[in-house]
Amino acid sequence: MKEGYSPSFLLIYLPKIYYMSHKIAPSILAADFGNLQRDCEMVNNSQADWFHIDVMDGVFVPNISYGMPVIKTINKHAKKPLDVHLMIVDPDRYIEKFQEIGADILTVHYEACTHLHRTLQAIKHTGMKAGVALNPHTSADLLSDVLNDLDLVCIMSVNPGFGGQSFIENTYKKVKQLANLREISGSSFLIEIDGGVSTENARKLLDAGADVLVAGSFVFKSDNPTQTIADLKAV
Numbered sequence: 001m002k003e004g005y006s007p008s009f010l011l012i013y014l015p016k017i018y019y020m021s022h023k024i025a026p027s028i029l030a031a032d033f034g035n036l037q038r039d040c041e042m043v044n045n046s047q048a049d050w051f052h053i054d055v056m057d058g059v060f061v062p063n064i065s066y067g068m069p070v071i072k073t074i075n076k077h078a079k080k081p082l083d084v085h086l087m088i089v090d091p092d093r094y095i096e097k098f099q100e101i102g103a104d105i106l107t108v109h110y111e112a113c114t115h116l117h118r119t120l121q122a123i124k125h126t127g128m129k130a131g132v133a134l135n136p137h138t139s140a141d142l143l144s145d146v147l148n149d150l151d152l153v154c155i156m157s158v159n160p161g162f163g164g165q166s167f168i169e170n171t172y173k174k175v176k177q178l179a180n181l182r183e184i185s186g187s188s189f190l191i192e193i194d195g196g197v198s199t200e201n202a203r204k205l206l207d208a209g210a211d212v213l214v215a216g217s218f219v220f221k222s223d224n225p226t227q228t229i230a231d232l233k234a235v
């Protein structure tokens with residue numbers, strides 16, 4: 001221990017220092033699929049923490065993204081955890097399959113689950129971390145009875161389905177509400193923000209209580225994605 005640093009100093013300040021180091025999860029939806037290996041290597045060699053992988057079924061959201069073969073390919077090249085965001089109806093059908101193809105965190109939509117508690121238990125049973133995503137109209141309060149069953153809450157800051165949309169300003173208020181619920185309940189899930197994230201809104205999101213920033217277009221459409229990830233990490 002450094003001279004002059006009492007144990008109580010470390011107890012008070014170390015968690016805060018740890019807490020300040022937010023995670024960056026580039027969204028592969030905005031990658032160049034003709035150069036998927038190259039873009040995966042870029043994420044591996046950057047300051048990014050996770051790969052964010054969006055699965056869309058054309059039913060829960062109007063768009064269809066990609067499925068198992070593409071995720072298997074990403075997993076083959078990825079050296080960082082796969083954060084899989086399911087925008088699909090009845091996600092229970094595929095929980096084991098996603099674990100088999102390499103998902104580390106599996107996030108389902110609150111609006112797509114009739115028996116959310118059961119779904120979360122099923123995800124955890126496979127050894128994956130369990131997350132819930134909330135559409136912009138879904139109140140954070142609705143999670144109050146499952147807060148201790150969650151590893152992650154993904155707050156959608158756009159309507160899910162497409163990359164490159166404008167950030168919804170109400171998100172800041174919602175992040176604060178959720179961070180408050182987390183504190184009151186003593187739970188420890190991470191708060192992730194997904195949609196329209198950039199260095200413009202990152203500071204305010206982190207101040208509100210966010211831990212993980214997903215960024216698609218802002219990273220992959222920039223001139224230097226590696227540097228853009230470093231900029232988001234340095235916020």
Ligand code: DX5
Nearest residue numbers: 027160161163164196216217
């Ligand atoms: C939207 C997806 C997002 C998307 C974010 O439905 O869940 O992960 O890739 O893309 P940007 O950062 O471009 O808004």
Ligand code: ZN
Nearest residue numbers: 052054085194
């Ligand atoms: Zn997503």
